[in-house]
Amino acid sequence: MKILIYSFNDKIGDGLQKISFLQQLRIQFPNAHITYTTTYTTTLKNFLNPLVKDCIDEYVENNEIKSSLKNIFISNKYFKNKKYDLIIDLQKVVLRTISLKRISSKIFFSTAGNFIFSDLKNFKKLTFKGNYIEEFYFNILKIITNKDLGIENIKIPNIKLNIPSINSQKKKVAISPGASSNDRKWKFENYLEIAHYLKNKGFEVFFFLGPDELKYLSVCRNEDFECPEWTKDGQKVSNDILFTMNLAKKMDFCLSNDSGTSWFFQFAGVKTLKIFGKTNSTKFSRPGVCSSIQTSSHGFNNIKDFPIEIYKKELEIFLNRN
Numbered sequence: 001m002k003i004l005i006y007s008f009n010d011k012i013g014d015g016l017q018k019i020s021f022l023q024q025l026r027i028q029f030p031n032a033h034i035t036y037t038t039t040y041t042t043t044l045k046n047f048l049n050p051l052v053k054d055c056i057d058e059y060v061e062n063n064e065i066k067s068s069l070k071n072i073f074i075s076n077k078y079f080k081n082k083k084y085d086l087i088i089d090l091q092k093v094v095l096r097t098i099s100l101k102r103i104s105s106k107i108f109f110s111t112a113g114n115f116i117f118s119d120l121k122n123f124k125k126l127t128f129k130g131n132y133i134e135e136f137y138f139n140i141l142k143i144i145t146n147k148d149l150g151i152e153n154i155k156i157p158n159i160k161l162n163i164p165s166i167n168s169q170k171k172k173v174a175i176s177p178g179a180s181s182n183d184r185k186w187k188f189e190n191y192l193e194i195a196h197y198l199k200n201k202g203f204e205v206f207f208f209l210g211p212d213e214l215k216y217l218s219v220c221r222n223e224d225f226e227c228p229e230w231t232k233d234g235q236k237v238s239n240d241i242l243f244t245m246n247l248a249k250k251m252d253f254c255l256s257n258d259s260g261t262s263w264f265f266q267f268a269g270v271k272t273l274k275i276f277g278k279t280n281s282t283k284f285s286r287p288g289v290c291s292s293i294q295t296s297s298h299g300f301n302n303i304k305d306f307p308i309e310i311y312k313k314e315l316e317i318f319l320n321r322n
Contacts, residue, residue: 001032004084006065006100008091010042011180013260016267018044018090019051019154021137026055028145032085037063037078039096050242051154067095072102079103088140089117109144120144133283151287154267156245163237165226166250170204174248174265176256178210183303184258186275188216190308194255195225197312206251208261253322255315257303258284266290271322273315277303291318 036044037060044052045059063078089097089110097112110118111128126139138151177191195205207220207227217234220227228247229237245268254265254272258279265272266286273291281292293314295306
C-alpha cells in the first residue's frame with residue numbers, strides 16, 4: 001500500500017503536532033510505504049526525525065503545490081507517473097487541494113470545501129473546524145480507518161542526561177519566554193519577575209531560551225537561574241530532539257508563550273500554562289496538559305500590556321489545580 005500525506009509547511013510546532021498522528025498511522029498501516037510531502041519544508045525530515053524515523057519512508061519537499069489558479073493546470077513533475085492507494089490532505093486551502101487531487105490515487109481524503117473533494121465523507125459528524133489541532137488529525141484517522149481512535153501521547157525514546165542542575169528534588173518550573181513573532185511574546189522582564197516569585201515560593205526555576213533569546217542568557221545566570229540547554233560560553237549543549245524532549249520531561253511545570261518550544265513540554269506530558277494574545281487558545285492548547293490565558297478575555301488585546309498581577313492570579317490557580 002502506498003500513502004501520500006500532504007502538508008503545506010512544517011515549522012517545529014507544526015511538526016510536533018503531527019507526530020502522534022503519524023505514529024498512530026504507522027500502527028494502523030504497518031506495511032505501507034508512506035510519503036510525506038510539503039509545498040515548502042518540514043522539520044519532520046531533520047530536527048524532529050528521530051521521533052518519526054519509523055513512520056515516514058520518503059519526503060518530497062518544495063513540491064510546487066500552490067494556492068494559485070495557474071498551478072491547477074500545471075502537471076506536477078514530482079508525482080508524474082506515480083499512483084497512491086491513499087492521499088491524505090492535512091490542510092484546507094481549496095486551490096492546493098485541487099492541485100493535490102490531480103495526483104493519481106484510489107482514495108483521496110480532504111476536509112477542504114466541507115469534504116467536497118474527498119472520497120471519504122464525514123458521516124460520523126466529527127469536528128474539523130475550530131478544534132484542537134491534534135484532535136483534527138485524529139478525526140482524520142477515525143474516518144480513514146473507521147476506528148474510534150483516541151489521541152495518544154507521542155513515544156519518546158529515553159536518553160541519559162548529564163546535567164546536574166536538573167536533579168534537584170524541588171518542584172521544577174521551566175520558563176520559555178520566546179515565540180516566533182513579537183505579537184506572541186509576553187515581556188521577558190515579566191517572566192523574570194515571575195521566576196523570582198516562584199523561587200521565593202520554593203520552586204526551582206529554569207529558563208529555556210531559543211536562539212533569539214540568547215541575549216538573555218547572561219541575565220538569567222546573573223539572576224541565578226539555570227539555562228540547561230546552553231553551556232557557560234553560550235553554545236548549545238545538543239541539537240538532538242531526543243535531548244530536548246528528555247530534558248523537558250524532567251520539568252514539573254512549564255510557563256510559556258504560544259511558541260514551538262511550548263509543544264516540547266506539552267508533548268512530554270508536562271503541565272503547561274500558556275499565554276495567548278491573538279492566537280487561538282483552544283486550537284493550540286493540548287487537552288489535559290495545557291492551561292491557557294487568553295489576554296483578550298481579560299480586556300487586553302496586546303499581549304505586551306497584560307499585567308503581572310493578573311498573571312500571578314492565573315498562575316496560582318494553575319499550580320493549585322495541578
